[in-house]
Amino acid sequence: MIVVLGIVVLLAVVFGPSLWARSVLARYGDERSYFPGNAGELARHLLDEAGLQEVAVEATDAGDHYDPLGKAVRLKRENLEGRSLTAVVTAAHEVGHALQDRDGYGPLRTRTELIRATATITKVGSGIIFGTMVLSAIARSPGLVLLGLAAGITTLAINVVIHLVTLPVEFDASFNRALPILDQDGYLPKQDLPAARRILEACALTYVAAALVNLLNLWRWIRVFR
Numbered sequence: 223m224i225v226v227l228g229i230v231v232l233l234a235v236v237f238g239p240s241l242w243a244r245s246v247l248a249r250y251g252d253e254r255s256y257f258p259g260n261a262g263e264l265a266r267h268l269l270d271e272a273g274l275q276e277v278a279v280e281a282t283d284a285g286d287h288y289d290p291l292g293k294a295v296r297l298k299r300e301n302l303e304g305r306s307l308t309a310v311v312t313a314a315h316e317v318g319h320a321l322q323d324r325d326g327y328g329p330l331r332t333r334t335e336l337i338r339a340t341a342t343i344t345k346v347g348s349g350i351i352f353g354t355m356v357l358s359a360i361a362r363s364p365g366l367v368l369l370g371l372a373a374g375i376t377t378l379a380i381n382v383v384i385h386l387v388t389l390p391v392e393f394d395a396s397f398n399r400a401l402p403i404l405d406q407d408g409y410l411p412k413q414d415l416p417a418a419r420r421i422l423e424a425c426a427l428t429y430v431a432a433a434l435v436n437l438l439n440l441w442r443w444i445r446v447f448r
Contacts, residue, residue: 381436
């Protein structure tokens with residue numbers, strides 16, 4: 223009974239934030255007719271106001287993000303063209319990352335360098351895992367199994383580090399940059415600010431959940447290795 227309860231609590235801690243985030247984003251996904259423009263236009267305006275005319279605003283199918291290498295704020299089509307509170311707050315958050323890039327924000331630079339430096343390692347590690355699984359099934363070699371486990375642990379450890387570095391980057395973009403801009407510069411009515419904060423908190427929790435999932439996976443692989 224205790225084991226079952228522990229599993230339930232663990233699943234709630236790991237997957238609960240993502241489910242709650244989806245609920246919050248959907249709750250504020252209705253169009254607001256009183257917004258003077260869509261979220262993409264707001265992003266373009268905020269970038270121009272910050273002197274970042276070289277940063278593009280583009281549609282993407284890969285999820286809302288800022289690309290520090292391509293110098294582009296990329297928004298899903300429904301957010302780029304949307305006038306919902308979710309779309310507007312998301313756009314402001316991604317602009318917050320562009321402001322971090324402009325200001326040389328250390329954690330963003332560290333995350334970008336980590337991703338660039340470890341991209342090849344992650345691909346090689348994934349290839350080793352797949353290859354050793356196939357070969358060990360054929361050859362039944364303990365050495366190959368250990369090699370696959372070591373590659374898996376290394377790959378997951380890299381992902382854990384990247385997610386841990388990502389957390390301060392996301393919180394800073396949300397609460398030190400996007401929210402003050404939306405509030406102090408009057409882009410949102412005062413009555414929408416509490417909801418905007420909830421949206422940003424929900425988005426931040428998705429990164430916390432992702433970090434927890436990676437830590438859980440790493441722990442499982444380490445237990446197998448031991």
